[in-house]
Amino acid sequence: MGHVRHQQLVGGALEILIRIGNRLCEAGLVARDHYEEDHRRVLLRLTDRADDSLADLSAAHLDELGRIEPMLKRLLAGRGA
Incomplete structure (x- = not known):
């Protein structure tokens, strides 16, 4: 930054x-x-603690995106996008 x-x-x-x-x-x-x-x-x-926390948050975020991706694709397909 x-x-x-x-x-x-x-x-x-x-x-x-x-x-x-x-x-x-x-x-x-x-x-x-x-x-x-x-x-x-x-x-x-x-600190190392912050680095670890950020890594955990990043992994959780990627997991969440993976879970909602199919739903988002279905929603967009239903709109003709």
């Missing part, structure tokens, strides 16, 4: 982003890395 500087955030976006980051850290999904040269800067990175 890329890096975002706090100057690029407007309104309450920075506070919201901080709250979301805190919640993700508390859940063990994100880790904070501080820059040595500037301790105000923080890099958020996904």
